Amino acid sequence: MKTTASAPAAARTLAKRAYQRLRRDIVHGQWPPGGKLKLEALVQHYEIGMSPLREALARLVGDQLVKTEDQRGFWVSPLSLEELDDISRVRNLIETEALRLSIERGDEAWEARVRETYDALNEVEGEVLGRGEAAPQELLDAWEDRNRQFHYALVSACDSPWLIKLQELLYHQAERYRRVSLSASRGKRFVQDEHQAIFEATLERNALRACRLTHDHLMRTYDEVRKTVAALDAGQKDAS
The missing domain is CATH 1.10.10.10 (Winged helix-like DNA-binding domain superfamily/Winged helix DNA-binding domain)
Structure with a gap:
């Protein structure tokens, strides 16, 4: 009972x-x-x-x-270019600040989490991004999950529950838009190399370089997503 x-x-x-x-x-x-x-x-x-x-x-x-x-x-909630712009701007501010603090405060356990999640991401990333045809949904889901875990591990030592909560919230918001454009952007960037550069700079404790690389990585994603969302929006308006 x-x-x-x-x-x-x-x-x-x-x-x-x-x-x-x-x-x-x-x-x-x-x-x-x-x-x-x-x-x-x-x-x-x-x-x-x-x-x-x-x-x-x-x-x-x-x-x-x-x-x-x-x-x-x-x-x-609907998707809009205005919201995408705002999410991308705020996410970049939050994630780079949380990364800077994590590099400053992170211990050996944090380094191990970053290394583990990077290795897991790297396992599937080449296969997903290198395919000319659409990857199976389960493979896309695995990549997305490992990508989220890697980005979370990078900032997990920032010692700020609010930064962590905001990073998670903004990640999921950005993911909605990114999934719309994933098939259009796949194969046109060296995303795997971008992640590797962020990983290496982070473990070298080079906060300035790691934050700059993260900023550029997020902005490249934002630029591609925005182009796709804008094209879809224009197509819907023409159809109506």
């Missing part, structure tokens, strides 16, 4: 799981930008109750991945 203490814990676990699954599906584009999230359909799709679903949606509103209006329901 469940105790009174275990019931709230189980509810929190369900809500957390629903939040993680919904966030992943929104970021991956399964629920399209601007689309309405119908609660009854979500309950059936994720096989969860209404209470954990609403809690998950409330967290996603806080992450700016979902929008809501009083008594009118929930929508996936």
Whole structure:
């Protein structure tokens, strides 16, 4: 028999799981930008109750991945060039500052995390980025997950919970846009070399070089993503 203490814990676990699954599906584009999230359909799709679903949606509103209006329901946040510009600018500020502090404060355990996540990323990156045809979705997902872990490891020793939280939030926001343009940009950059240069400068404790390389890496990604999003936006306007 469940105790009174275990019931709230189980509810929190369900809500957390629903939040993680919904966030992943929104970021991956399964629920399209601007689309309405119908609660009854979500309950059936994720096989969860209404209470954990609403809690998950409330967290996603806080992450700016979902929008809501009083008594009118929930929508996936739309994509826009203005938001992309803002996300990219702020993410660059946050990530380079967190990296600078991590290089200053990081210990041997931090170096080991950076090395481990870089090696894991490097395993799949060449295969994903070197393909002329579209890579299988599972391979793209593996690359995206390892890319996120590498960027997180780089800043994980900054000793600032707020910087870490903002870095994670901005990473997921940027990922929504990056996935839109991933197929268009693959193979046109030496992303693997960029990651290697950041990795080497970081372990050399050369904060100035590592931060500059990270800034340039993020800006190159932003430039490619913006071109693709702008082209898609123009195509949609022409079609209407």
